[in-house]
Each structure stands twice: as structure tokens, then as C-alpha cells.
Amino acid sequence: MFSKACKYAIRAVLYLAVHSSPENKVGVKAIAEDLQVPKHFLAKILQQLSRDQLISSVKGPNGGFYMADENLNVPMEKIIKSFDGMEVFTSCILGLPVCSAENPCPLHVQAFAYREGLYYQLQHQSIREMADRVKLQELKL
Amino acid sequence: MFSKACKYAIRAVLYLAVHSSPENKVGVKAIAEDLQVPKHFLAKILQQLSRDQLISSVKGPNGGFYMADENLNVPMEKIIKSFDGMEVFTSCILGLPVCSAENPCPLHVQAFAYREGLYYQLQHQSIREMADRVKLQELKL
């Protein structure tokens, strides 16, 4: 469903949402080790997240990545949009160029329910809300 | 979600289920043109489907691919299993090595419900039933 880059991005953002703050920044190395993902690849992903203003960063000693308050209010959906585009939710599951309720492919009804449900959740849940759930329920990253 | 090979496979199988019979075989060329997919790539896919006994084939003049009666009774799921494996339905949506109801990732609940629905349908609907729906509702391939 999601690309590896996108999966790492989601996990990294939630990691920062749980473990960082403007006073307590985290470096690539620590994140990569905790999430068990390739360090340099993660670095690129964090850079893209930073460029897209989904996370914050400062260079130099005691620098690192962190979630500013405004970063936390963004819906989860934005992360996915930045990496895989919203096509993961909207494009035809069989790859047909046109596929809609009026002109559906054989799997349209089945697939629509699945993806639309997930999409709705990610649109309406902020990173902050998601991170709170991670903390409360001790979910894994 | 599905690989291109898998998408082409699903479409090709349903195409054969609608347009072929033991008396009326169809060649790669015709299928590729009707479905608008790369001919040689489709050839490989049809060969795999044939090896896995999801479709039938005969070589030589008047040969081609077709659905035998036993092919039609197979659940849709088998096609996907053959190409992408059942991991597309069961593996963690964030790529975590372990992710279950007891030990869930942050997206587990959201992803599970909807994906399970799609999986259930494909497990319990035969190629024949799906093809009948394609004919009746004039669905696109």
C-alpha cells in the first residue's frame, strides 16, 4: 500500500511527536536506531518532511529534529500525501484509467470501502491525536 | 496496493472468464489489445497463471488461453496470492515485523477493519461469481 519512504515517514513523525519538543530535539542517528531503519535513507526522509514543514529542525550542536506546536495540528493524511500522493487512496485498485461509482471496475465496491474508510480516518485525525493514542495505549513504532 | 503484474493477472483472468471457453480459446495478442496492456509482459503473466492452474492453455494452431470449468470455481484470492502473496492483506501497513491486535501499530485498527473486508470478499467470491457480476453489470476490465 504505502512506499517504504512513506512508512518510515509516518513512524518518524509519530516518534518525534512522542519523544521530542522544541526544547528536546532528536538527531537522525537516535531515531534510526530506535525505529531500526536505514540511517541515511531516514535522513533524506526527514529532510523532505522538514522541507514540507511537517516537522521542524535546527542545525549545529544540540540541533536535531522536533515537532513544533503547529506541526502537531496537521492531519496524518499530509504525511502520506507528501510521499505517495493521495492516489494511493483514490486511484483504481486494478489500475484502470477511469473507475468510479458510475463506471466501476470489478473490485471497485470492495476496494472503495476499505480505502475510503482509512482515508477518512487519516484526514480527520491530527498527528497530535494520533501521538496521544500511541502514548496512552503504548503502541509500537 | 497490488503490483502491476497482479492487476494485469486479475483483469486477464476475468477477461478469460467472460470471453473464453474450452471451445473458444483466446490468444495473448487479442487479450493484450482488449485490455490495453503490454503484450509480452502479459504473456509472462498468462504463463504463470497457467503454471499455477488458474487458467488453461493449449499450444499450436487454434490454441490459446481459456477457462476450464474447474478454473472458474477458484476464489479470486488465489490470483492475488500467486502474484503478490497474501502478505498484501496480512502484513503490517507500517511495515513492522510484528503487528497484531494484541501488539498493534498506530494504524492497525484503521487498516485492519477495511483491509479484512476486502480480503474476506476475495476469499469468498469465486472467479465465476465475479465474472457473472462483470457480465450482468457490464463492468469494465
Place this chain on the structure above:
DNA sequence: TTTATTTAAGACAAATGAGTCTTTTAATAT
């Protein structure tokens, strides 16, 4: 101001997936 630290940027390499082409094998019509 110099040095150490950490992100930013981008070139590069490896792995995988998608797609093409050629040769072999089997079936059938003549």
C-alpha cells in the same frame, strides 16, 4: 574566531519491478 556538531543537498550504487525480445517446445492442420 575557530572548531565541533548536526542538518541539507545531491551524486552515486544496489535492488526490485516492469517490460521486451528471442529461442524452444508442443499441437494441429495440410
Place this chain on the structure above:
DNA sequence: ATATTAAAAGACTCATTTGTCTTAAATAAA
């Protein structure tokens, strides 16, 4: 039997994704 036809097999190329590495830029501590 032979020629023809169409699938089977597999080598090969191309594109994309994943992952690595090196250098530059910025920040802050000494």
C-alpha cells in the same frame, strides 16, 4: 511427415525505488 501456429521459457533491458556516501551549509559552544 512437414509446415505452421501459438504458448513456454528465459535472457535481457529499462525504470523506479531503496539505500549509501560525500560534501556543503549553518549553528552554537569553546
